[in-house]
Amino acid sequence: EIGTEMIITKAGRRMFPAMRVKISGLDPHQQYYIAMDIVPVDNKRYRYVYHSSKWMVAGNADSPVPPRVYIHPDSPASGETWMRQVISFDKLKLTNNELDDQGHGVGFDLAGVEIILHSMHKYQPRVHVIRKDCGDDLSPVKPIPSGEGGESLLLPRDSFHYCHSIPKSTGNLGFLITRLKIDRNPFAKGFRDSGRNRMGLEALVESYAFWRPSLRTLTFEDIPGIPKQGNAGSSTLLQGSGSGVPSTHPHLLP
């Protein structure tokens, strides 16, 4: 529904906004897994500076966290099935706690749902399309076996700053994100204002232009035929169907 900016307030809560993609160009009769992981954009730690309303580097990154992969629960499914619908990753959860494994690490099934991130760091989510016959060693607690002769492909998207809770220093931005979460999430209905305040919310969204492009959903094309060489770094950036906004724009988070 929205893009990739997100916030999370307690270990294991869902990513907000959830990533949603539309995929085309698959072989309709081939079975695929579709998975998501989230990789660091750089080696830095950030803080939000109130008076300039910007994220600023605040030191080097913390030591890496155990890699995890969210395998879309509809996996495996045919290319036809994947292409027919918008693929939503709304059940994916984020945490800063390496210890709580929600389905990850139980050993069997692909039920892992929680990805570990460092708070106040910058990340980039990736979507992977993996042919089923090449997905034998797919696991929620191992990196995706990328680059294995064209059977795995990744689709970079906008970057974002992950925060485990909304820093007070984010001011209006934090307020906006809180209101959006309340407005868009049915479970937060208890916090909604009655009616007319909605008008103010729309205006607030407008004032943060960077938020708008993330409202689009992306369509990726020409997936199955592209041969892969090397590994993660050489991933092909595919074109979005949206408004052409640069996808590497450093997005916010509250």
Place this chain on the structure above:
Amino acid sequence: EIGTEMIITKAGRRMFPAMRVKISGLDPHQQYYIAMDIVPVDNKRYRYVYHSSKWMVAGNADSPVPPRVYIHPDSPASGETWMRQVISFDKLKLTNNELDDQGHGVGFDLAGVEIILHSMHKYQPRVHVIRKDCGDDLSPVKPIPSGEGGESLLLPRDSFHYCHSIPKSTGNLGFLITRLKIDRNPFAKGFRDSGRNRMGLEALVESYAFWRPSLRTLTFEDIPGIPKQGNAGSSTLLQGSGSGVPSTHPHLLP
């Protein structure tokens, strides 16, 4: 958890007790659908006679209802996955209302969850194992394409009387089933007596010997190799791992 005796009290409620089976003898690396349907045992309509505590024929069966198939939500999965766990059909729902289609008939996906039965008739549930490459025309609203050259197999089980609500004429039996449902279903916790009444329940269960054998779960063997000839009527009855109680015993229900 229990066997096949069941009751339902409102359109679209779950079958009680849920059917649970354990399967062995599959090809571990082959993909299978597992499905369940419920077929009439005879052409009769029944009523429960209070003074003799028995089901008696009360006329001919009503006209047939649209056939539906419950495809186990874990489908498709590998033989290894199916054999590793007890396969529970606890999400299957029963109804006497042909009009409400819970996921059935929406056209795509195998999400149909509700099977239509005639109240006060006698039925037999069947479990089907279908090799994935033969399951193309599998649908929640069509009969299972049985007998297509060994790719579909069915496993008869105990019969039962379906009632849409518990007839008062069932007396102690109806009371027993109500108590069992309250005792075993977490959603009915609000109706449980505090503690000591449990003792009386166990005694009541004992007094209905027919109920006990249904507590077992069945293990079916030698599934993949058996060639099929003909159709439904010629289905192979496979052996249960339980106490050897005859599986055609006319079980209760109120």
Place this chain on the structure above:
DNA sequence: TACTTTTCACCTAGGTGCGAAGAT
């Protein structure tokens, strides 16, 4: 009379932000 349908309070199960308290 005998079964069916509706409504309702009461559960499970789980996703929200809030605010107080904790940690560094």
Place this chain on the structure above:
DNA sequence: ATCTTCGCACCTAGGTGAAAAGTA
């Protein structure tokens, strides 16, 4: 000072039987 953690009230979503009302 700044971010994290925990308990909480408040939601969605959906599965129970009891009792009342409907049907034939």
